Amino acid sequence: MNWRFIVPLFLTLLLCAFLMIPVGLSVTAGLTVNFFQGVESGLTLRWVAEVWRLYEGTIYLSLLIAVSCLGVTLVLGVPMAYVLAKRRSRLTRLLEELLVMPVAVPGLAIALALLITFGGFREFRMSWAFILVGHVLFTLPFMVRAVLAVLSSIDLKGLEEGARSLGAGFFRRFFQVVLPNCKSGIVAGSLMVVTLSVGEFNLTWMLHTPLTKTLPVGLADSYASMRLEIGSAYTLVFFLMLVPLLVALQWLGGPTSPRRRSSIDPNRRRRP
Amino acid sequence: MDRRDTPFLILLALPAVIVFSAFFLLPLARLVMVVGEGRDGLATYAVVLTHPRYLESLVATMVLSAGVTAVTLALCGVVGVFLTRNRFFGQRLVVAMLTLPLSFPGVVVGFMIIMLAGRQGLIGDLTQALTGNRLVFAYSMAGLFVAYVYFSIPRVILTVMAAAEKLDRRVEEAARSLGASTWRVTRDVIIPGLAPALVSSGAICFATAMGAFGTAFTLATRIDVLPMVIYTEFTLNANIAVAASLSIVLGIITWVALAIARSLAGTTVSAAA
Amino acid sequence: MTGPGLDIRLVACAKTFTDGTRALEPLDLDIAAGETVVFLGPSGCGKTTTLRIIAGLERPDPGGRVVFAGRDVTPLPVEKRDIGMVFQSYALFPNMDVAGNVGYGLKVRRIPAVDRRRRVAEMLEMMHITELAARSVDQLSGGQKQRVALARALAVRPRVLLLDEPLTALDAKLREELRIEIDRLLRNLGITAVYVTHDQAEAMALGDRIVVMERGRVAQVGTPREVYLSPANPFVARFIGTLNVVSGEAADGHLHLPGGRLALNGAGSIPASGRLSVAFRPEAVAVIPLINPGDQPHPDGGLIGTVTAAFFLGDHIRLVIDGAGESAIVALAPNHHRFTPGDRVHLAVDGGAMPFAEG
Numbered sequence: 001m002n003w004r005f006i007v008p009l010f011l012t013l014l015l016c017a018f019l020m021i022p023v024g025l026s027v028t029a030g031l032t033v034n035f036f037q038g039v040e041s042g043l044t045l046r047w048v049a050e051v052w053r054l055y056e057g058t059i060y061l062s063l064l065i066a067v068s069c070l071g072v073t074l075v076l077g078v079p080m081a082y083v084l085a086k087r088r089s090r091l092t093r094l095l096e097e098l099l100v101m102p103v104a105v106p107g108l109a110i111a112l113a114l115l116i117t118f119g120g121f122r123e124f125r126m127s128w129a130f131i132l133v134g135h136v137l138f139t140l141p142f143m144v145r146a147v148l149a150v151l152s153s154i155d156l157k158g159l160e161e162g163a164r165s166l167g168a169g170f171f172r173r174f175f176q177v178v179l180p181n182c183k184s185g186i187v188a189g190s191l192m193v194v195t196l197s198v199g200e201f202n203l204t205w206m207l208h209t210p211l212t213k214t215l216p217v218g219l220a221d222s223y224a225s226m227r228l229e230i231g232s233a234y235t236l237v238f239f240l241m242l243v244p245l246l247v248a249l250q251w252l253g254g255p256t257s258p259r260r261r262s263s264i265d266p267n268r269r270r271r272p
Numbered sequence: 273m274d275r276r277d278t279p280f281l282i283l284l285a286l287p288a289v290i291v292f293s294a295f296f297l298l299p300l301a302r303l304v305m306v307v308g309e310g311r312d313g314l315a316t317y318a319v320v321l322t323h324p325r326y327l328e329s330l331v332a333t334m335v336l337s338a339g340v341t342a343v344t345l346a347l348c349g350v351v352g353v354f355l356t357r358n359r360f361f362g363q364r365l366v367v368a369m370l371t372l373p374l375s376f377p378g379v380v381v382g383f384m385i386i387m388l389a390g391r392q393g394l395i396g397d398l399t400q401a402l403t404g405n406r407l408v409f410a411y412s413m414a415g416l417f418v419a420y421v422y423f424s425i426p427r428v429i430l431t432v433m434a435a436a437e438k439l440d441r442r443v444e445e446a447a448r449s450l451g452a453s454t455w456r457v458t459r460d461v462i463i464p465g466l467a468p469a470l471v472s473s474g475a476i477c478f479a480t481a482m483g484a485f486g487t488a489f490t491l492a493t494r495i496d497v498l499p500m501v502i503y504t505e506f507t508l509n510a511n512i513a514v515a516a517s518l519s520i521v522l523g524i525i526t527w528v529a530l531a532i533a534r535s536l537a538g539t540t541v542s543a544a545a
Numbered sequence: 546m547t548g549p550g551l552d553i554r555l556v557a558c559a560k561t562f563t564d565g566t567r568a569l570e571p572l573d574l575d576i577a578a579g580e581t582v583v584f585l586g587p588s589g590c591g592k593t594t595t596l597r598i599i600a601g602l603e604r605p606d607p608g609g610r611v612v613f614a615g616r617d618v619t620p621l622p623v624e625k626r627d628i629g630m631v632f633q634s635y636a637l638f639p640n641m642d643v644a645g646n647v648g649y650g651l652k653v654r655r656i657p658a659v660d661r662r663r664r665v666a667e668m669l670e671m672m673h674i675t676e677l678a679a680r681s682v683d684q685l686s687g688g689q690k691q692r693v694a695l696a697r698a699l700a701v702r703p704r705v706l707l708l709d710e711p712l713t714a715l716d717a718k719l720r721e722e723l724r725i726e727i728d729r730l731l732r733n734l735g736i737t738a739v740y741v742t743h744d745q746a747e748a749m750a751l752g753d754r755i756v757v758m759e760r761g762r763v764a765q766v767g768t769p770r771e772v773y774l775s776p777a778n779p780f781v782a783r784f785i786g787t788l789n790v791v792s793g794e795a796a797d798g799h800l801h802l803p804g805g806r807l808a809l810n811g812a813g814s815i816p817a818s819g820r821l822s823v824a825f826r827p828e829a830v831a832v833i834p835l836i837n838p839g840d841q842p843h844p845d846g847g848l849i850g851t852v853t854a855a856f857f858l859g860d861h862i863r864l865v866i867d868g869a870g871e872s873a874i875v876a877l878a879p880n881h882h883r884f885t886p887g888d889r890v891h892l893a894v895d896g897g898a899m900p901f902a903e904g
Contacts, residue, residue, distance in 0.1 A: 011347065015425060023384065106499065107485065199375060
């Protein structure tokens with residue numbers, strides 16, 4: 001043991017404390033009768049019940065939007081990823097670049113653009129579909145990337161040629177050979193999409209209406225206007241929703257944000 | 273490559289292209305046009321870049337983001353290298369804890385800082401017990417700074433650890449065998465080796481901080497960071513042209529930062545927070 | 546089992562890739578029904594491109610035609626050509642087990658499940674992999690994978706079997722074993738087969754005819770015997786087996802070299818004098834150890850040189866000899882001789898040498 005080990009270790013633990021203590025405090029606060037007086041005031045599920053009473057709707061809506069968002073990104077993103085994996089041309093590169101833009105451009109700007117363009121369509125503007133559109137734009141790149149990463153790591157060309165030599169046409173190949181072999185990417189992308197959609201705030205805050213509040217919108221609302229215990233209890237509910245998703249992601253091999261997945265190597269050799 | 277597949281491929285790509293064009297490209301084009309239709313027309317860009325209030329907020333946001341980036345890189349550089357170089361009990365848990373906040377939305381991060389440095393926060397309790405004065409900084413620029421560091425750490429540490437794992441330890445051993453001190457090895461071998469990862473994750477960190485809205489929304493109702501200004505202009509002042517031009521400026525800054533990151537690291541990056 | 550193979554005709558098949566590189570110069574070739582033709586050459590010679598054109602994975606440049614049994618199949622994609630194909634990378638489907646892979650082509654052809662199962666069992670038995678039926682393809686060794694790939698390609702009773710370097714990814718012993726198996730299969734099935742390889746031993750063993758290719762062109766087409774014994778040009782000669790090439794002055798029917806002189810055969814076509822190169826195979830050299838330091842080369846033609854390296858290879862000894870020609874000469878000697886570096890030897894080239902025009 002020397003200072004070269006002790007000092008960084010201390011710093012590491014300090015960072016852990018910095019990140020985790022507030023989580024612990026928040027969980028405690030959500031279960032404490034009166035956080036100002038401390039845990040001595042007793043533990044209770046009263047605040048969680050209160051959150052449920054006040055914000056039940058936001059939780060259902062968030063789940064509904066997350067599942068719909070997953071459905072849409074699967075239908076749009078997986079075929080798109082296949083097209084991008086199969087054809088590397090100037091056009092598909094541009095397409096990929098554009099598809100990823102909603103991740104790079106701040107949600108606020110996208111939300112503003114959506115409001116300006118579609119704000120006049122009242123029915124659409126007032127429905128949760130409006131929020132869904134924002135979520136789809138934001139999560140689609142993650143689905144595309146996750147599937148694309150797997151497609152470019154397997155011998156897609158070889159598999160397809162194998163299938164073709166046995167007489168399989170385009171759609172048979174797509175459904176029987178391509179899709180089953182990028183299952184891991186689809187699963188990783190799906191978890192990512194659901195996690196991001198459930199937690200999305202930047203776009204959602206601008207796009208929501210009083211009747212279409214999602215969980216993070218409700219969270220912001222409770223932080224601003226409710227007592228600390230309720231905000232904490234609500235955060236606790238959110239954490240509980242995240243746990244299965246995070247466990248699943250971890251089980252798939254660590255945090256799988258698309259930036260951890262390498263993109264297609266532009267120098268990858270291909271038969272022209 | 274078989275041209276016969278092309279019609280089918282177009283068919284597969286079509287849904288995504290249509291949805292994306294209708295709900296992203298078209299609205300983005302509208303956003304740009306709205307600026308032109310505003311009171312000052314395209315001069316709105318000049319206005320937002322010269323008007324003291326907007327300019328100050330732009331500069332303040334950039335300074336804040338740059339500061340957050342520098343601090344996060346320094347912290348994560350040390351900790352990331354340490355975690356890849358040493359094996360100790362509970363290490364996996366430590367890594368899990370350091371990356372957990374990756375999935376926290378910005379509002380939740382803001383709330384974490386309220387728990388830490390808010391009116392009923394831990395730091396307030398501790399400072400009151402120690403000095404008699406309650407230290408509350410969650411709602412100030414300092415609180416915003418700490419919050420941004422909070423959500424930046426998980427993003428940067430993953431990249432640094434991935435890069436540190438790829439460093440060739442033999443180069444370090446060679447440097448040591450030539451008599452280099454720990455400091456010199458760090459300066460001459462480790463930091464240059466990590467440089468691409470540091471630059472790219474730094475750019476991600478900067479872009480994320482520039483565009484962070486949820487955190488600012490929770491903490492900084494009184495601080496004019498750019499996303500808050502855009503939000504206020506749009507909702508309270510109904511100054512759509514200014515809000516649009518500011519968000520375009522912001523979008524360009526983050527997009528450029530991320531483009532730099534990607535060209536250096538070859539990855540796609542996220543500016544979500 | 547499989548019906549007799551069909552004959553294939555390639556007419557003016559050329560291939561230029563979109564980036565402008567010419568992979569294949571116009572090629573005409575007739576492959577008889579049931580014949581095994583091996584395309585042999587270094588990487589980039591166009592052999593794989595030719596195979597892919599036959600398969601329908603690439604289209605020849607306009608004007609080129611692929612004809613199967615009199616029927617022009619040029620516009621047909623691979624999935625409509627009813628061929629079987631075996632890939633170097635195996636290209637097995639990881640999402641299916643062995644039986645699933647073997648039965649896939651039958652499933653595509655909508656063969657009823659009962660018949661499919663029977664046929665799959667038959668194929669697995671033929672390839673001696675019955676016990677692997679339920680295995681995932683990830684659990685197979687390279688040799689097993691290639692057996693599955695062969696079974697899969699043959700299950701649909703194709704009339705043409707195309708093999709793209711099927712043994713390249715395997716180690717030497719397995720390669721030998723599978724080569725014998727493939728040979729047996731091709732003979733028994735009577736199927737038309739096109740086999741691509743860069744391994745001349747494989748080509749010699751399997752091919753009824755060998756097509757040697759070089760830089761997009763056919764260098765020679767012939768039986769293994771023809772290609773080995775009468776190579777059409779120095780490239781073919783060098784690519785197939787080891788070749789000694791020596792240069793010297795030609796005079797009075799002999800080539801004069803540092804270590805003596807070689808009798809030139811077929812003197813009619815050879816210039817009576819001047820600089821000339823000749824070539825001969827290592828096994829054409831008869832090596833005799835010399836005992837007396839004063840020994841002279843045989844007056845009818847012979848060379849004297851010094852052994853610089855001797856490799857005992859089991860069934861023969863491979864010698865590298867200096868001093869006989871301007872460059873080293875490789876020769877084979879029976880394994881009962883003993884040679885050590887420094888030994889002086891007498892070389893006689895059996896049946897004379899092949900003259901080269903390259904001067």
